[in-house]
Each structure stands twice: as C-alpha cells, then as structure tokens.
Amino acid sequence: MKKNSIALGVLSFACLYSTASAANQARFNPDISLTLDGRYGSYSNVSDYELPGFMLGGEASRGEQGFHLGHTELSLSSNIDDMFFGKFTTAIAEHEGDTEVEVEEAYIETLTLGNGITAKAGRFYSDIGYLNNQHNHSWDFTDEPLIYRALFGNQLVDDGLQLSWLVPIEAYFKVGIEAMRGARFPAGGAANDGKGAYTVFAKFGGDVGLSHAWQLGFSHWRADIEGRASGTHAHDGGAAEVPTYSGESSVNGVDFVWKWSPKGNNREQNLKIQAEYFERDEDGVVELIGSNPLESTTYQGQQSGWYLQTVYQFIPRWRVGYRYDQLDSNNQGSESEILSEAGLDNEGLKPERSTLMLDYSHSEYSRVRLQLSKDDSYEDSDNLVFLQYIVTLGAHGAHRF
Amino acid sequence: MKNITRFFTTVFLLLLTSPLMASINVFSCEPEWTSLLDELGGERINSYSATTAYQDPHHIEARPSLIAKIRRASLVVCSGAELETGWLPILLRQSANSNIMPGKPGYFEAASVVERLDIPISSDRSLGDVHESGNPHVHLDPRRIQIIAQALSKRLSDIDPQGADYYKQRFNDFTQRWQQAMKQWQVQAQKLKDLRIVVHHRDWVYLFDWLGIEIAGALEPKPGLPATPGHLSMLTKTLTAKPAKIIVHTPYQNPRAAKRLSQLTNTPVVELPYTIGGTDQVKDLFDLFTVTIEKLNGALK
Numbered sequence: 001m002k003k004n005s006i007a008l009g010v011l012s013f014a015c016l017y018s019t020a021s022a023a024n025q026a027r028f029n030p031d032i033s034l035t036l037d038g039r040y041g042s043y044s045n046v047s048d049y050e051l052p053g054f055m056l057g058g059e060a061s062r063g064e065q066g067f068h069l070g071h072t073e074l075s076l077s078s079n080i081d082d083m084f085f086g087k088f089t090t091a092i093a094e095h096e097g098d099t100e101v102e103v104e105e106a107y108i109e110t111l112t113l114g115n116g117i118t119a120k121a122g123r124f125y126s127d128i129g130y131l132n133n134q135h136n137h138s139w140d141f142t143d144e145p146l147i148y149r150a151l152f153g154n155q156l157v158d159d160g161l162q163l164s165w166l167v168p169i170e171a172y173f174k175v176g177i178e179a180m181r182g183a184r185f186p187a188g189g190a191a192n193d194g195k196g197a198y199t200v201f202a203k204f205g206g207d208v209g210l211s212h213a214w215q216l217g218f219s220h221w222r223a224d225i226e227g228r229a230s231g232t233h234a235h236d237g238g239a240a241e242v243p244t245y246s247g248e249s250s251v252n253g254v255d256f257v258w259k260w261s262p263k264g265n266n267r268e269q270n271l272k273i274q275a276e277y278f279e280r281d282e283d284g285v286v287e288l289i290g291s292n293p294l295e296s297t298t299y300q301g302q303q304s305g306w307y308l309q310t311v312y313q314f315i316p317r318w319r320v321g322y323r324y325d326q327l328d329s330n331n332q333g334s335e336s337e338i339l340s341e342a343g344l345d346n347e348g349l350k351p352e353r354s355t356l357m358l359d360y361s362h363s364e365y366s367r368v369r370l371q372l373s374k375d376d377s378y379e380d381s382d383n384l385v386f387l388q389y390i391v392t393l394g395a396h397g398a399h400r401f
Numbered sequence: 402m403k404n405i406t407r408f409f410t411t412v413f414l415l416l417l418t419s420p421l422m423a424s425i426n427v428f429s430c431e432p433e434w435t436s437l438l439d440e441l442g443g444e445r446i447n448s449y450s451a452t453t454a455y456q457d458p459h460h461i462e463a464r465p466s467l468i469a470k471i472r473r474a475s476l477v478v479c480s481g482a483e484l485e486t487g488w489l490p491i492l493l494r495q496s497a498n499s500n501i502m503p504g505k506p507g508y509f510e511a512a513s514v515v516e517r518l519d520i521p522i523s524s525d526r527s528l529g530d531v532h533e534s535g536n537p538h539v540h541l542d543p544r545r546i547q548i549i550a551q552a553l554s555k556r557l558s559d560i561d562p563q564g565a566d567y568y569k570q571r572f573n574d575f576t577q578r579w580q581q582a583m584k585q586w587q588v589q590a591q592k593l594k595d596l597r598i599v600v601h602h603r604d605w606v607y608l609f610d611w612l613g614i615e616i617a618g619a620l621e622p623k624p625g626l627p628a629t630p631g632h633l634s635m636l637t638k639t640l641t642a643k644p645a646k647i648i649v650h651t652p653y654q655n656p657r658a659a660k661r662l663s664q665l666t667n668t669p670v671v672e673l674p675y676t677i678g679g680t681d682q683v684k685d686l687f688d689l690f691t692v693t694i695e696k697l698n699g700a701l702k
Contacts, residue, residue, distance in 0.1 A: 082502065
C-alpha cells in the first residue's frame with residue numbers, strides 16, 4: 001500500500017510538473033519522458049523458470065503470461081547548471097500483486113571537465129557491453145539476451161562513480177572505469193565497506209565509407225561478493241532454503257555492432273548486426289541459507305554465453321529481426337548435490353534460444369512488436385509469443401548508436 | 402637564383418604558417434554550414450560536416466565517428482530549432498568538450514539569429530514532428546544566409562581574435578558576391594512567383610517565402626510521417642480543384658510518393674539539391690541557389 005502511494009506521488013508530481021511547463025515557459029524545466037510498455041505473453045510450460053548452470057537473481061525471469069504491463073518508466077533529465085547534467089528514472093512495475101517503485105537511475109554527470117574527461121556519480125547502468133547502458137525499451141527484442149539474464153539479472157545497474165576518457169585521436173577510442181557499491185545482483189553484500197565492485201571498459205569505433213559504421217567494445221567486471229542470494233530459484237516444495245554465494249567473481253566481455261544504411265540514410269532502410277560474448281569466473285563458497293545444519297560447498301564456476309542478432313528495416317516503419325542465444329557452464333565444487341540445489345548443475349545442457357521479431361513504428365514515439373521464440377534454455381523446450389507496445393510520451397529520445 | 406631563393410622562402414613560410422593557421426576545428430551539423438564556414442573562415446579553419454545531402458538531418462545517430470570529431474572541435478555550427486534534437490545533445494554530452502556546450506562561444510545555432518516561420522500555435526505530437534521553435538530549414542533563404550553569415554563571422558572572431566581582420570575581410574568579400582548573386586537569382590526566378598508547388602516535407606518554407614512561391618500541399622500527412630495512399634488521394638482531389646505546377650523533394654527523401662502523385666495529377670517531379678552535394682554541380686551555397694532555380698525553371702518548360 002505504501003509503495004502504491006509512492007507511485008501515485010511520483011505520477012502526480014510529474015503531472016503537476018508538465019502542467020506547469022505548459023503554462024510557463026518550458027525552458028528551465030527538465031525533459032520529462034514517460035514510457036508505457038504493455039504486453040501479452042504466451043508460453044506452454046508453467047514449471048519454475050531456471051537456467052541450468054546459473055544462479056539467477058535480479059529481475060531474471062521468462063516473462064509473464066497473458067496481458068500484463070512491463071515497466072512503466074518515468075524519466076526526468078536536464079542540465080543542472082553549466083557544470084552538471086542530471087537524470088532520474090523510476091520504474092513502476094507490478095510483482096505478485098504489489099506495485100513496486102524502483103529508482104532505476106539517479107545520477108549526475110559532468111559537462112565541462114574538458115579534455116574528453118567525464119565523471120558520473122550516482123546510480124546508473126554500467127557501460128560494460130553494448131546493450132547494458134541502454135534502456136530496455138530501446139532494445140530490439142522484448143526480452144533480454146540469455147547471457148544478460150544469466151549474469152546480470154537482466155542488466156547491470158549499481159551505485160558508484162564512473163570516470164571515462166575520450167582519447168584525443170582521429171578515431172573513436174573511449175576508456176573508462178567504474179567503482180561500484182556492489183550490493184545489487186550479481187554482486188552482493190557491498191563488500192570492502194561498500195566499494196565491492198569494479199569495471200573497466202574500452203570502446204573503439206568508426207565509419208567505413210558513408211554507409212557503414214561499427215563499434216567494438218571490451219569490458220571487465222569484478223566483485224568481492226558477500227552473500228549473493230539467488231532469488232528466483234525455488235527449492236522443491238517451498239523456497240525455504242536460499243542458495244547464497246560468497247567469494248570472488250569476474251566477468252570479461254567483448255561486444256560488436258555493425259550498422260549499414262544506404263549512403264548513411266537510415267530513414268528508409270537499415271541493417272544492424274550485433275553480437276556480445278561474456279564469460280564469468282567465480283571462486284568461493286555456496287551455502288543454502290535456511291538449511292539446518294547449514295549446508296555448504298566450495299564452488300569454482302566457469303560460465304559463458306553469447307548472442308548474435310540482426311535487425312533489418314526493410315521499408316520505413318517496419319523491421320524484422322532474428323536473434324540466437326547460447327550459454328555454457330562448467331561448475332565444480334566439493335558437494336555436487338548442493339551445487340545442484342543452487343542451480344549450478346548444468347544438467348548436461350547448453351541453454352539456447354532462437355527468436356524472431358517483427359515490429360512497426362508509426363512514429364519515433366510508438367512501436368508495436370510481435371516476437372516468437374523457440375526456447376531451449378532449460379530442460380523443457382518451450383515456444384514463447386510476445387505481443388508488445390512501447391510508447392514514449394514527452395521528451396524526444398536520443399538517437400544513440 | 403634570386404627567384405629560386407624567393408620561391409623556397411615562400412614555400413618554407415607556407416609550410417610554417419599553414420598548419421598554424423588551420424587551427425580552428427569546426428564541426429557543422431549540415432553541409433550548408435560547412436560551405437558558409439569555408440566562405441567566412443577560409444584557411445584559418447578546418448570544417449567538417451556531420452551529414453551529407455543524402456542523409457535526413459532529423460534522423461542521425463550519435464555514431465562513434467561523430468563523437469571523435471566533435472571532441473576536437475572548437476566550434477559547433479548547427480541549424481538548431483530542434484532539427485538535431487535527437488542526436489546533437491547526446492553528441493555534446495559524450496564529447497566531454499567544454500568549449501562547445503550550449504551557451505558557450507563555441508556553440509552556434511543558425512536558426513537562433515533569424516526570424517523563423519511555422520512556429521506552431523500548439524505543440525502536440527498528434528500534429529506530427531513539429532518544432533516548437535519553428536521551421537529549422539533556414540538555409541534555403543539567401544536573405545537569412547546573409548544575416549547568419551554576419552553573426553557567424555563575428556563568432557569566428559570571438560573564438561579566434563587573432564584572425565578578426567581576416568574574417569572581416571572575408572565577410573565583406575562574401576557579402577559583396579552574395580548580394581550580387583541574389584540580384585541575379587531574383588531575376589532568374591521571376592517566373593516562379595505565385596507558383597503553386599507540392600512539397601514532400603516542409604523543408605522549403607524559407608525558399609518559397611523568399612521567391613513568393615505557394616505551398617500547394619505536402620506529401621507527408623503530418624511532418625515526419627510517411628505518405629499514405631489515403632493522404633495522396635486527398636491531395637489529388639485538392640490539386641484537381643486547384644492545380645500545382647511542380648512536386649519537389651530532397652535527395653534524402655524517397656521519391657516514391659512524389660512519383661505516385663505525379664501519375665495521379667500529371668504534375669512533374671523535381672528533385673532539388675536541398676544542400677551542398679545534393680547534385681554533383683552543387684559544390685557551395687552559390688551553386689545551391691543557382692541550381693535550385695534552374696531546376697524549378699526547367700520544370701516549367
């Protein structure tokens with residue numbers, strides 16, 4: 001109930017704000033943007049979702065059945081003064097009947113440090129990978145790649161500080177580091193007095209002629225983890241025991257994007273090919289919190305996965321896309337039964353999924369999408385259908401690469 | 402011998418001075434501003450255009466190559482009036498270049514120094530992609546180019562005070578040639594006055610304002626939205642009652658809808674250059690207006 005009233009408060013604040021901006025001159029008011037996301041989901045398998053070989057957490061799930069809302073996002077952003085830019089995004093979503101309000105992003109970013117240096121502080125999407133720092137509403141598929149679901153609980157977001165430097169050479173070359181709290185999945189426990197996670201990333205990019213553009217990125221994430229609970233893996237006959245991991249974790253990734261449009265005019269036709277690969281090494285202990293006596297095992301994990309997707313806009317407004325996902329894992333430990341209960345036994349499976357999508361964008365502000373997946377990410381093969389709309393009210397979105 | 406010495410001295414001096422002179426990197430969002438900058442800044446600037454005549458300036462992505470370019474710019478020159486709203490703000494933020502943020506001398510919006518047309522009475526997205534600050538395609542009126550040139554020349558002097566005399570001299574030279582050209586264009590365009598023309602998008606408002614041409618309709622049902630069969634048949638009805646002489650579009654707009662309407666109404670279609678590079682002959686702003694008027698006149702024959 002309390003959460004509901006917060007949601008109402010946020011919304012009515014936004015309404016008041018936009019009324020005010022219409023009446024007065026809008027110049028000094030922040031850009032306000034509201035994203036509505038509605039879905040219809042269908043799948044045949046109703047058993048608990050899992051990805052064999054991975055301890056799931058964060059928002060990892062297969063999606064809901066029937067008519068439902070995705071995340072409703074309200075975002076305010078503006079230059080604060082000549083030094084800082086600020087952005088706040090809240091997501092309102094329903095989980096098991098409760099309306100939850102979540103602070104997705106709340107950060108400030110410098111505008112005028114100069115020399116290609118930017119500092120960012122607060123809660124933000126990490127710059128690792130290609131998709132991670134984009135809002136999921138601007139993704140080309142309804143759901144996340146399996147490797148994002150498996151490693152990051154959909155998306156890596158954390159509280160911390162980022163420093164990035166655009167190297168002053170002819171080509172695009174950006175490097176950055178992030179120091180994070182590490183309290184949220186896939187870290188946990190906010191180790192080292194709340195400085196538990198770090199990232200390093202580098203991005204290169206450029207054009208080839210007028211019609212092609214590309215970007216290549218490398219990223220690294222590491223964390224000291226104190227008690228990362230795996231929330232979504234239910235124990236048979238009740239969720240009394242919570243598999244929890246403590247130890248070291250490091251992720252390495254490489255991402256690549258290639259875009260084509262005739263003479264660089266993406267209005268009529270364009271093609272995007274994108275692929276990302278991540279691998280994770282973990283070394284520590286898994287405990288089943290709630291078991292009596294406490295059951296635990298050593299755990300050395302090696303997990304990896306990749307996806308390749310291509311999206312083609314064949315005529316204005318219409319796009320078709322295909323994505324292939326695959327995961328792999330090799331986890332060892334002293335007690336294989338406990339590993340298995342924690343979801344770390346891959347059951348001899350390499351989870352995979354094939355996805356087709358078709359979407360129609362009437363304008364830059366609206367999109368309707370149909371998506372079909374053949375999901376072999378766990379032992380019961382499944383066919384998923386999603387029908388989705390995503391619309392944006394308010395400020396014009398940014399055309400990110 | 403004396404000549405040879407003088408020759409080598411000159412070459413040496415040129416080598417010494419030219420890299421120093423070309424010290425101002427200017428990033429312009431559209432090629433028309435690159436052309437104007439070359440007129441006004443000459444050898445003291447390095448100009449770069451983020452887009453070509455074959456790209457819709459509304460729909461550009463903040464590509465890595467653009468971020469790399471804008472990071473090293475001392476001056477950014479764009480149309481403004483929200484034309485680049487989807488990509489310029491994010492480029493500026495990603496550039497981490499403190500010289501070119503809005504409000505700084507290194508940030509110049511051409512539309513902000515001239516009177517704008519098409520300022521909407523109400524801003525509602527159901528009206529399509531309307532720009533709150535008015536129509537941004539200001540470069541298609543030579544009178545406005547003159548005003549922009551004056552402001553831009555002054556801005557170059559602000560950024561590079563050592564070149565102030567040079568910029569002033571180039572501005573005077575440009576003004577003289579431009580005024581001369583405008584007189585010629587006006588003579589050449591006399592037959593175009595009061596003509597009714599169908600446009601693809603309202604890119605041409607300023608050109609038509611200058612030449613006294615009337616917009617007979619737009620192929621886009623709403624700004625930014627592609628033509629639909631229903632809209633074209635409505636347009637056909639309007640044009641049957643009150644015919645238009647020409648249908649125009651830019652190089653970056655798909656000619657399909659224009660051709661369809663041409664079949665329906667027996668009206669000729671002309672692809673106008675719109676900006677520098679829009680046809681092979683258009684190498685600068687002077688060519689742009691010369692070729693545009695030639696092409697419109699040609700369609701009347």
